[in-house]
Amino acid sequence: MSVTSPPHFNFTFSIPRNPNQSFQFQSHFESSSSVIFKTSRTRRIQNQHPSCCFNLINPKLRSARAVVTRVGNSGDSGGTFDDVTSQKVSDEISDFEASRSPNSGDGYVGLFIRMLGLDNDPLDREQAVDALWKYSLGGKKCIDEIMKSRGSVFLTVNLLKSESSIACEAAAGLLRMISSVNIYRDLVAESGAIEEITSLLTRPSLTPEVKEQSLCMLSNLSVDERFRVQIANSDLLVLLIKFLDDEDMKVKEAAGGVLANLALSDTNHTIMVEAGVVLPLAKFIKPDTEASKIIRKEAQSALLELAKDDYYKILLIEEGLVVVPLVGAAAYKSFKPSLHSWPSLPDGSELNVKQPSKGPSRFGASELLLGLHVEDDKNAKLEEAKKNAIVGRTQQQFLARIGAIESEDESTNKMGDQKFTILPWVDGVARLVLILELEDEVAIAKAAEAIADASVSEHMRTSFKEAGAVKNLVRLIDYNSEPVRLGVIRALERLSVSNDVCQKIEAEGVLNPLIRTLKDSDASGSLSYMILNILGRILDPSKEMKSKFYDAPVNGSKKGWNEARTSNSNLTFSSQTVQEEDVSDSTFLSCLIELLKASPPVLQTKAASILEFLTAFESCREKIISLDIESALDSLFRHKFFNGKEDTETETEFQEIELQTLEIEEAGLAVSAASRLLTRLLDSEHFRKVINSSRLTDTLRKILTSKIPLQNKDWVAACLVKLSSLSGPTELGSENPINTEVMLYETIPRLIEQIKDSYSPEDRETAVLELNRIISEGVVDSTQAVAAQGGIFPLVKLIEEGNDRVVEAGLAILYNLSMDVENHPTIVAAGAVPTLRRIVLSERPQWVRALHLLRTLPT
Structure with missing residues (x-):
């Protein structure tokens, strides 16, 4: 081994082995870097001392090699020393080192950096990088000494290509230490x-140590925004997700740390989710997965960053996690459970479990154990959702009693000014319901908003219902804090999407507080919209109609609507469950009518639906009529899209066209709901006497010819027919044009749509037979309506595939269409000629009509 001595020596020497000399470096060090570097292992380094860096060389590798020394003098060259000379040199070095300070080993750093050179033996380079890595564990001062030679980084990176695991681990470890300092990153x-x-x-096979050091180096680099983006957009992202399933827990922790850093950049969220990072991270938070505290914290940090996006938050909920706000341990001091109460179901009903002979414990331990083991009690025949609700509630209440509800082990993340954590859904649901029972206004508002965000599936909505969230939310509607009221109503609106939960909300007496809040709120605000959504689901006229007239099997079961509806609950959607005095308030009805007059179409739809339900009560119906409902309906019907003067030739931008289409669809829903309400009101003799039927008829005729969606015209047509029957022949003359308009603008388009889109051969056959009947009766402009609606192509296709009845009716319709020469090109383009020829040549029963049609067409 060729080594240049410090300036005090100008001769060569061999390096003696001194296995009895040992020194232990402290792996943790003070760093001026703002990055907190996490060492994952405490290493014990043998035969190392900063005053004699040569002893840092791996003794196993050193003993296997003969050391060859050369003259370090710039002008001389020489051969090897004998053993006596080497021993003398060694003694002199030992005496010199003994007289120097502990930090004098810094002078040998340059030697090892030069040993990293590409022209050196691979084993020498391996020993040098290993020595430098262990030296760097001494702290920032040692790292600064190494970085005096900037080429050391490039030489160390080159060693990552080595086939030796020791060299790769040491190189990655040294880079990990260097990258922990800001200025060198x-x-x-x-x-x-x-x-x-x-x-x-x-590489297919790596030691856990190499993986750990490499990933920790990436963790240090990923502190910087630029490098986070670079790592996320490389093949490393897939590897990081793969390492989450590694057998070594230290590797999992290191990979989780990198992913937590990558998630700090919003630009990385999409690519991380698409790469499938949610599922492997979510499993570390679930209680049935064995994981260390470190990987749990890293997983929570990454997922909380992803949860800032509402869509990605839904992905977390689908994996069984809930984002829960942290309200502070002080907020739980107001929680005062009954210390000697026997456990009950969250809805307040008694739990049928055998009580032990001893009384309940003072601090709720017996209740906790009962809640945790209730599912093992064969006598407690409970649904799975109820069992989970009991388990979650007992766990959270016990933690609240002992003051450990928000422990320091829970990872937190800030979303705006609020802190959040992630819990498994059983604990998360119970925690949110528990917060609703506190006295802190801010905490209650946060919990209500979190419940609304989490209520994205039937499973979660049912879980909140079983956990007792509904009764607490209904109780808080009249709270004197506006943020609380807004959050509570938003949560109820999201929960009411479920029919079962909606019944529970109605049973808790939600109508009166909602009506009071609606009367006091801004008519066009978001609060009114949510309240109308809840009321619209409770006071739904379509469900009322089903409860009265439909008793067929529900969802494949053998039970009918009424029987199935009451099998799980005694609640119904019938008007019998709504007290007339609760909804007959004149101010409330006036508020609904005002919404019908001058509010966005979405609110108009809700208001019209609720008013239709209320017309079932005689007192409500009379009040609605007296409040000038006709004026409100007329105002709605005269929407700008229903005036029949849409300019189809105006060139607009694509976004404006989309916006206009959305507005037309919303207006169509509103006018359909208003037409249903008007049809229902026409049953009242009092209403028929006070309205101007001619004005309403003219308005509805314009709507029928407008461009609103076809499915929204059915109630318009029905209302027109009913109005015309009430008007009589004196006003409309001997011929009623309304029936013709209904045929042209509602019936014929609906039949053609049925021929186009229906998958049932029977439905298509019914439609074509009905269409042929209408045309054969000579309805004015009926053939033009068929052609204008694009009915020629589906008719030709139906003739090719249908039975004899369909072919007969289809040929009759086509023959009538062929009487107009303008339809010939379209009939030919639809492929009618080859189809007709096949019918003629095969001498099917319809061949004569097909031949007549062929002679009419240009061939």
Whole structure:
């Protein structure tokens, strides 16, 4: 081994082995870097002392090699020394080293850096990088000494290509230490460390130590925004996810640390989710997965960053996790459970479990144990959701009693000004319900908002219901804090999407507080929209109609609607469950009518639906009529999209066209709901006497010819027919044009759509037979309506595939269409000629009609 001595010596020497000399470095060090570097192992380094860096060489490798010394003098050259000379030199070095300070070993750092050179023996380079790595564990001062020679980084990165695991581990470890200092991080990245680490980690077999050091170096680099983006957009992301399943826990922790850093950049979220990072990280938070505290914290940190996006938050919920706000341990001091109460179901009903002879414990330990083992009790025949609700509630209440509800072990993350953590759904649901029972306004508002965010699936909505969230939310509607009211109503609105939960909300007496809040709120605000959504689901006229007239099997079961509806609950959607005095308030009805007049179409739809339900009550119906409902309906029907003067030739931008289409769809829903309400009101003789039927008829006729979606025209047509029957022949003359307009603008388009889109041969046959009947009766402009709606192509296709009845009706329709020469090109383009020829040549029963049609067409 060729070594240049310090300036005090100008001769060569051999390096003696001194196995009895040992020194232990402290692996943790004070760093001026703002990055907190995490050492994952405490290493004991034998035969090392900063005053004699040569002893840092691996003794196993050193003993296997003969040491050859050369003259270090710039002008002389010489051969080897004998053993006596070597021993003398060694004694002199020992005496010299004994007289120097402990930090005098810094003078030998340059020797090892030169040993990293590419022209040196691989084993020498391996020993040198190993010595430098262990020397760097001494702290920032040692790292600064190494970095006096900037080429050391490039030479160390080159060693990552080595086939030796020792060299790769040492090189990665040294780069890990260097990158922990802010001022050197750029140099490490610019030297190609990320690319070489990527290549290294793709090797089929690596020791856990090499993986750990490599990943920890990436963790240090990923503190910088630029390097986070570079790592996320490389092959490293897939490798990091793969290492989450590694057998070594230290490797998992290191990979989780890198992913937690990558998630700090919002630009990385999409690529991380698409790479599949959510599922492997989520499993570390679940209680049934064995994991260390470190990897749990890293997984929580990464997932909390991803949860800033509402869509990615849904992915977490689908994996059984809930984002829970941290409200502070002080907020739970107001929680005062009954210390001697026997456990009950969250909805307040008694739990049918045999009680032990001893009374309940003072601090709730017996209740906790009962809650944890209730599912093992064969006598407690509970659904799975109820069992989970009991388990979660007892766990969270016990933690609250002993003051450990928010321990320091829970990872937190800030979303705006708030702190959050992630819990398994059983604990998360119970924690949120528990917060609703506190006295802290801010905490309650946060919990209500979190419940709303988590209620994205039927499973979660049912879980909140079983955990007792509904009764607490309904209780808080009249709270004197606006943020609390807003959060509570938003949570109820999201929960009410479920029919079962909606029944529970109604049973808790939600109508009165909601009506009071609606009367006091801004008519066009978001609060009114959410309240109308809840009321619209409770007071739903379509469900009322089903409960009265439909008793067929529900969802494949043998039970009918009424029987199935009451099998799980005694609640119904019938008007019998709603007290008339609760909804007959004149101020409330006036508020709904005002919404019907001058609010966005979405709110108009909700208001019209609720008013339709209320017309079932006689007192409500009379009040609605007296509040000038006709004026409100007329105002809605005169929307700008229903005036029949849309300019189809105006060139607009694509986004404006999309916006206009959305507005037309929303307006169509509103006018359909208003038409249903008007149809229902026409059953009242009082209403028929006070309205101007001619004005309403003219308005609805314009709507029928407008461009609103076809599915929204059905109730418009039904209302027109009912109005025309009430008007009589004196107003409309001997011929009723309304029936013709209904045929042209609702019936014929609906039949053609059925021929186009229906998958049932029976439905298509019914549609074509009905269409043929209408045309054969000579309805004015009926053939033009068929052609205008694009009915020729589906008719030709139906003739090719249908039975004899379909072919007969289809040929009759096509023949009538062929009477107009303008339809000939379209009939030919649809492929009618070859189809007709096949019918003629095969001498099917319809061949004569097909031949007549062929003679009409240009061939």
